[in-house]
Amino acid sequence: MADTVFNDVMILLGASVVAAALFRRLNLPPVLAYLAVGFLVGPHLAGLIGRPEELAFLSEFGLVFLLFSLGLEFSVPRxxxxKTTVFGLGACQVIVCSGLFWALGYALxxxxxxxLVTAGALGLSSTAIVTRELARWNELDSPHGHAAVGVLLFQDLAALLFLILIPAMAGDGSHLLSELGIMLAKGIGLVIVMLAIGKWILPLVFQEISRSRSEELFVLTALLVALFSAWLTHSLHLSMALGAFLAGMMLGESHFRHQIEADIRPFRDILLGLFFVSVGMLLDPQVLLAQWDWVVIGVACLLAAKALLITGLAKLSGRPLDSSLRTGLVLAQGGEFGFALLALASQQQLMETDTIGLVVAIIIGSLVVTPSLIRHNHYLTQRLCRSRTPTQENPHTTAELSAATAPMSGHVIVCGFGRVGQTVGRFLTQEKIEWIAIDTDPIRVHEAASAGEPVVFGDAQSQDILRALGIERARQVVITVNQLSHALAILHAIQPLELEKLKVLVRTQDDADLETYKAAGATEVIPEVLEGSLMLVSHVLVNLEVPFRRVARSIQSAREARYSMLHGYFHGQQSQLIDKRGNPLLRRHPLTLTANAWACERRLDEIILPEHCGILIARVVRANGECIEDPTGALLLACGDTLVLSGLADHIEEAEARLLSG
Structure with missing residues (x-):
């Protein structure tokens, strides 16, 4: 038997390597590759794995590590x-969607x-794919990104309930209510005890282990915690997956979360692949061919029903229609929790194999479509809402923009608010020179405007927009976009205005197109090879008649401070997240303090952020619009203050948790 199991494992690993490489080329999630392997080599098709029950032990370990990794991603501070989104929109989504799918399943x-198992499997969405795709397109910090994360957090809590209920429903049903009550009591008590252990005991344990500087001991301890928690819940007649998820939640609240996740990733990915392979083996091609129409109908109905229900619930909660629709499109699929619930139902023999295979096929079909839905949710929303720019964060008309810029004179217009544009803006602010920026990235505009920056959404190629920005009264236009065609289009829009006193500076990566820019009307062209952003700033300030000595002193101060003033910027949809060496770039992120935030009514020097974070509070924007640059420790924070945090993305997340929850 050992030889048979070993041969089966080798077949699965070999097929998984080939399938994962192929699916990566097609930009499809690796989960689908493992499911395809199980379907192809399983007993129903090729028959290379004749007795999949012999691999059930490994697949159970994969399920444990799936739930453990999902638990690590669960964030109590977030x-x-x-909480308004989590327990409002999230709770309504799970109740309404699960209720609808239960009624439909019962009617069929x-x-x-x-x-109930089918409703739970279809009502929950894919945390892994949604968060990964939103991060890939820099939409996690968008309004629909926040809503999606809030709903996913409640879905994680709801999955705990399903993991408790499924073993309780495995009996003959004669004492179902009492068994459910006992299981719920056990589950709630276990959650409380394990969270307490994770808060007060495990950090001390891992602190001691980290001092030994032994990677092997650290990995073994993490594996022991995960498997011990799974064994504990199994001994209490609860699912092993519940224990693994709770273990992940415990360790997810510690400072060792990222290290643990990195260390166990090789074990997790291998066993996780075997779990999804075992799920793929549940698919019977004969049943699918006989019910292919139900699979297609099921996928279409699942995507449409969840998208419409979530859109309606989000709209009822007070969100704009475009943000609500984008949230619905992002969360329309089934998820990996569905596979976990169906696997548990199969182990407990709560459902027929054909039914499980059909539901698995529907979830797989929805997951195949999900990356495209998330990638194109902005375009789809525009088409469905029939609005030209439904997601822009500064929906000014030209008349409103003209009224807003009417008091400005002798100001600077910055076209493009990427990293270079933000650097220019910071120096202009330091010199107390009026400026306004325009950008076509709605996420960047939202981030920067929330932090008090004078930036608006729009396209500088339009003469109407330029006039609304007060270009006739401006002293200078700075074009920082890095596309030749875009920069030339802006120059061609400015040239017919014949503004002789207006100086137009253009940033470019090199001097290859210098004459082209000059011919299009640029006053000066600043190649990045001439010290990039600092050289551009020196030209901007000199052309604004700032004394040269003051310019030189400002530039030298920035150099002496190791360019700290330039570190971090507001990320947008197309921002680069890592440098050429693969190291993460610093970013800036605005955080608005709500009434119940821990940091309210506290001085800055009373707030001790984690030492390893290196987070800088670069600016505080008061509710009345007052901007305080480089705030001192004596500043008392208040409700409505927006703190501009500068640092790495993970560290900003930790600082957010501290500022919001203490």
């Missing part, structure tokens, strides 16, 4: 910060228990 002839 849940507190988004499923037993109440099977309908």
């Amino acid at each position: 849940m507190r910060a988004l 002839g499923l037993s109440p228990v099977a309908a």
